[in-house]
Amino acid sequence: MLTRIDHIGIACHDLDATVEFYRATYGFEVFHTEVNEEQGVREAMLKINETSDGGASYLQLLEPIREDSAVGKWLAKNGEGVHHIAFGTADVDGDSEAIREKGVRVLYDEPRTGSMGSRITFLHPKDCHGVLTELVTSAAKPQEH
Amino acid sequence: MLTRIDHIGIACHDLDATVEFYRATYGFEVFHTEVNEEQGVREAMLKINETSDGGASYLQLLEPIREDSAVGKWLAKNGEGVHHIAFGTADVDGDSEAIREKGVRVLYDEPRTGSMGSRITFLHPKDCHGVLTELVTSAAKPQEH
Numbered sequence: 060m061l062t063r064i065d066h067i068g069i070a071c072h073d074l075d076a077t078v079e080f081y082r083a084t085y086g087f088e089v090f091h092t093e094v095n096e097e098q099g100v101r102e103a104m105l106k107i108n109e110t111s112d113g114g115a116s117y118l119q120l121l122e123p124i125r126e127d128s129a130v131g132k133w134l135a136k137n138g139e140g141v142h143h144i145a146f147g148t149a150d151v152d153g154d155s156e157a158i159r160e161k162g163v164r165v166l167y168d169e170p171r172t173g174s175m176g177s178r179i180t181f182l183h184p185k186d187c188h189g190v191l192t193e194l195v196t197s198a199a200k201p202q203e204h
Numbered sequence: 205m206l207t208r209i210d211h212i213g214i215a216c217h218d219l220d221a222t223v224e225f226y227r228a229t230y231g232f233e234v235f236h237t238e239v240n241e242e243q244g245v246r247e248a249m250l251k252i253n254e255t256s257d258g259g260a261s262y263l264q265l266l267e268p269i270r271e272d273s274a275v276g277k278w279l280a281k282n283g284e285g286v287h288h289i290a291f292g293t294a295d296v297d298g299d300s301e302a303i304r305e306k307g308v309r310v311l312y313d314e315p316r317t318g319s320m321g322s323r324i325t326f327l328h329p330k331d332c333h334g335v336l337t338e339l340v341t342s343a344a345k346p347q348e349h
Contacts, residue, residue: 061230063253064209064261067289069335077333084303084332085206085291107291108208108261111254116209116261139334141286144212146230146252158229187229188222189284190214 061154062112065147065195066104066119066174070134074122077139078103081118090117091175099128104174114147114197119174143181145193155180155194163187170196206299207257210292210340211249211264211319215279219267222284223248226263235262236320244273249319259292259342264319288326290338300325300339308332315341 071077081087090106105118121142123131133142148154151170159165164183173179176198184191216222226232235251250263266287268276278287293299296315304310309328318324321343329336 061232061252064212064263067209067212069333071333080333084306084308087206107206109256110261116253116255118209140329141212141289141335144286161229163229184285188214188216188225190286 060150061146061148061194063110063114063147064116065114065145065193065197066117067141068119068121068143068145068193069140070121070123070130070137070142071139072122072134074101074103074120077120077122078105081105081120087118093174094124095173096124097171098130098173099123099125100130102174110147112147117174119145143191143193145179145195147195147197149196151178151180151194151196155182158182158194170194205295206291206293206339208255208259208292209261210259210290210338210342211262212286213264213266213288213290213338214285215266215268215275215282215287216284217267217279219246219248219265222265222267223250226250226265232263238319239269240317240319241269242316243275243318244268244270245275247319255292257292262319264290288336288338290324290340292340292342294341296323296325296339296341300327303327303339315339 087105091104100121103120163186166181170178170180178196182192232250236249245266248265308331311326315323315325323341327337
């Protein structure tokens with residue numbers, strides 16, 4: 060069951076400049092940064108609030124580290140903006156299988172590793188009224204660093 | 205101070221079909237529907253979780269009621285997808301003024317009426333790394349209907 064908005068993924072050309080925009084404009088601070096080689100991105104997670112399911116909602120700022128990564132190609136086509144939205148669940152495996160059985164294309168055969176040790180998968184935007192949609196199960200203890 | 209992700213605004217061609225997609229796929233139910241003549245939209249709010257500041261996070265599904273509305277023009281250009289993101293604050297007037305003073309264009313001189321009797325304003329996407337950004341102060345008691 061999907062129990063929270065886990066994050067909004069925002070593609071940007073320059074991660075440091077975008078982090079600074081969110082800090083200077085709204086006071087949002089970086090909770091976590093990492094490079095995800097498999098996804099081809101450098102990213103910063105800004106924690107905005109905690110949620111009633113015991114999780115939290117973040118902005119995820121994404122800078123491609125390769126032009127041929129999914130985010131790199133999206134950015135070249137669309138420019139900066141909202142790249143995807145993500146819902147949190149305790150069971151990404153079960154939920155993604157149930158959703159696949161409803162005829163929505165799930166992009167990975169098995170969930171992969173996302174931010175802060177989470178397990179993630181994506182649903183095809185053409186099956187979701189134009190919205191690239193991620194499902195996330197957090198690691199037991201997301202690390203702030 | 206912005207204390208939550210209040211909602212993600214998603215533009216769609218057919219509100220009823222999109223509501224049904226979110227119900228059938230994820231089990232999300234409609235919390236509230238309304239027509240906002242000023243914004244030129246028919247909308248449904250799907251409540252996803254409550255937030256640590258005493259508010260909640262929603263998906264806001266938006267169908268234009270006029271082709272020349274902001275959402276109608278956006279949809280004609282971009283197709284269905286994420287139209288804007290919204291942060292919740294107790295003081296949309298003070299926060300939008302402070303943000304204006306930092307050089308970010310605020311689209312309204314004074315906040316206008318948003319979903320469920322809230323007061324809202326928008327920040328220019330070109331000043332926000334491509335993200336149309338809304339600030340929201342909820343009405344005292346958002347009504348479910």
